[in-house]
Amino acid sequence: MAKDRSDVLQGTLDLLVLRALQLEPMHGWGITERIEQWSESVLQLGQGTLYPALYRLERQGFIRSDWRVTANNRRARYYSLTSLGRRHLNQELAEWRRMSRAINLVLEATLG
């Protein structure tokens, strides 16, 4: 297995997946594409981690899945946020912003 260009920090994968689903329901492939796109190809998800994460999130009740037909007529499983997931995402986002700000502060202070 090729090493991911950037291993997603443990614990942030769930956040990225939920964020990717914030706008619209998507299938697994779409989620990897969106994250790759948004991160300017820095974050390439290993599928060995993506699907387990999706299943985990679904079990926790943050997302749900249903089968839909894609634009070119193939069946695919689409994942979408539940209201619980939306709340969870907002909480996590707030927490992330608080943490990253704190980390940035520390890093910049050291450099400065």
Add this chain to the structure above:
Amino acid sequence: MRRVIEGWRRLRAFRRRTELETGLDEEIRFHIDRQTEKNLRAGMSADEARRQALIRFGGVDHTKERARDQFRAASIEDLVRDIRHGGRALLRAPGFTIVAMLTLALGIGATTAMFSIVNGILLRPLPYPEQDRLVELVHEAPGLGVSRILASPAVYFGYRDHSRTFEAVGMWDWDASPVTVTGLSEPESVRSVELTHEVLGILGAAPAIGRSFVASDDVPGAASTAVISHAYWQRRFGGASPIGRTVVVDGVAREVIGVLPEWFRFFDYPADIFYPMQLVRSEAGFPRGDGRGLARLKPGVTVEQANADARRMIPLINAEFGRPGPEFDRMRFAPNLRPLKEMVVGNLDDTLWLLMGTIGLLLLIACANVANLVLVRTQSRRSELSVRTALGARWGDIARVVLAENAILGLAGGVLGVAIAYVSLPYLHALGGDDLPYIMTVRIDLAALLAALAMSAFATVIVAFIPVVRFARPQTELAGSLQGGARGIADGHEGHHARRMLLVAQVALALVLLVGCGLMIRTFVILRQVDPGFQDPSHVQTFQLTLPVGPGGPQAEPEAVIRMLHRIADRLAAVPGVQSAAFTSANDGLPLDGDGRSAGIFVDGKVVGDSLQRPKEIQFASPGFFETMMTPLVAGRTFEWNDVYQRRSVALVSENFARAEWGSAAAAIGRRIGPGPTGPWLEIVGVVKDVRHNGLNAPAPETVILPPVARATATFVVRSSRAGTSALLDELRRAVWSVNGDLSPAIVQTLGEMYDRSMARTSMSLRLLAITGLLALVLGLVGVYGLVSYAVAQRQREIGIRLALGAGYGEVRRMFVRHALGLVTVGVGIGLVAALVLTRLMESQLFGISPLDPATHLAVALLLVVAAGLASYVAARRASALDPVEVLRGV
């Protein structure tokens, strides 16, 4: 099937998860397709695009596994999944599945059925309360060479009065059975038991109605009473209270005082009337053996302690009833009390355990066969398993899948096996015939089901062991097989090795079973050749008659009794188609059944010194008895009616007695024998051929034959080519009634039936061993055939090359046959060694042949090698069908 499973899962609210499971495959495929398209757009070639997509994705199996992990609460779901997976894999190979399942079912079914019999008869207790405290009172006298002496009134009185370890002692006998019951309706012959008042209490049979016997019933001269069985009450009184009613038993009016509970069976004897044995203390002698004794031990007393207590009492008993002195001491009379269960089961345990072991071996062979099949199958799935491993399946996963698949096989085989056991148990039980005690119920109970489950688990482990060890290992070791697997001829040395070992084991086990079978066949043949001392037994009809006699018993008017029996014999002989008819006094005069009486016999002119006489068999035969039995007369003459009516002091002896005492049959004529050292003497007028009284496999006892005596019961023998037909029986019955309308024939059987019964044990062992031996042979040959045909299939290329290089078909065939025979020979060698050890266990079942009989062992070994050679030749002929050109081009 699938719909049922699906519906079941729906019911169990598994639906969502199932959907996820099946969806996962599709989802991953979708993902990889998208990635491939993206790679194509980036300008890769089609192959490269897909390859990169797969690389990018990582281990598919691993991903699936991890995704599923997110949804699994417990390992029970692993199990469910593995079982479904295994089930599907088995359904894809129906031929393999059916053969493997049936083989296992056969092994497990046969073993379960046999176990039910062993469990029912040997392991389960007697159906009496606290039966472990019941003992049979038997004794031995090694000084006389007698190992089994029954109880006697003296022993009963002695143990009753002096014991410290017995709670109760009782005595019973069925000598008078069957009795003739009159006074209720038609005269009827009813099986009866005479017993002291303790016996029913010892067996825990509290009466359902009325009372049981008490001590006062046993006092000679007390009012005559009887207790009847529940079945007889229903049959004769139809539910009306029988208490206080009178039944006339052999001419004695008895008051019915109680009815036994419905569950109660008097051992294996279907007795309906029980009445007190009124023993007279002053008439008791010691040592004697004429009755059955039993006792209930005090709680906590062991059989050893009871024996020690009895040993202490023997001198006390001898002091009161016997003649103390050096002669008694030389007998070394000693108690040999044994658990009552042993009396019922007898020496059946040897036979049954032997058969159980035999069938267990069959199960092992079946397992080896299936293990071989599974190994071949797993071998052919090797590339599939390698791919799974390469795709990230952990070795534990594969081990689980293989194990689950075999567990399904094992369990299905077990379930089917239990069904087979249910169906076959009645037949198996019937094979034993009268030899198996009916008092012990045989059925498939919880213990048998648990045993079947254990066998299924055992079979699973045996069958799955090699594949699991071989294929479920870290992927590095399997890396090589992936390339080989692509060609579908991945068969390492190890695979060959394991299958060879299985074949050797199979052949060895089959050899052991077949040797056992061969020894049993020899025993059967030898027994059939034994001269029983009479001829053409199937044309001899026998039955018993019990005369209703007045007070004072038959001895009161002996001549009248004999005259009536004589008249009956004459009438029977006059029935059309009857050649001759005769009788013996009492109910135990017929051969082969081991039932008889014996007494010490003294020879006139021979001083009894230190050597103690072995008791002689005593028989009372009417004139014409030996002619009817077709027992040859060796010297002198047989009885005539004048001997009887003129009360001549004459006797006949058996040939072996005559030879032992006087050297030859002719020398015995005119000699005198008697019941005591001083007579009264009887003159020997004839010598007859030895008759096997104690069964075909026991030596004929030295026998003394006396003229008939006046006994209430007599056993008639009638020679007719129509013996056994109901038409003849009707005519015989009418002949009896023409003399006395109150008589009814009982225990009606032909001598041929008695002959068969005396071979029952051997027949049962023989048939079971023959069946298992045959199955073992078939399974073994299937194993040989399978191994060779698989080898041919695996080595097609090699065969093709050999043929192309000029080898003949015959040469190629010989190569395979030689290889198979090499293995078979090793198996036969190991089997012969095992047989030398194991056949000793069946020594007690054999007659006239040593368990090590070299002819049998070698003949069976030869048979097996020849049969295996044939099987491998037939399999190797498939090699002849190969066209070298096609083979080399095709692979």
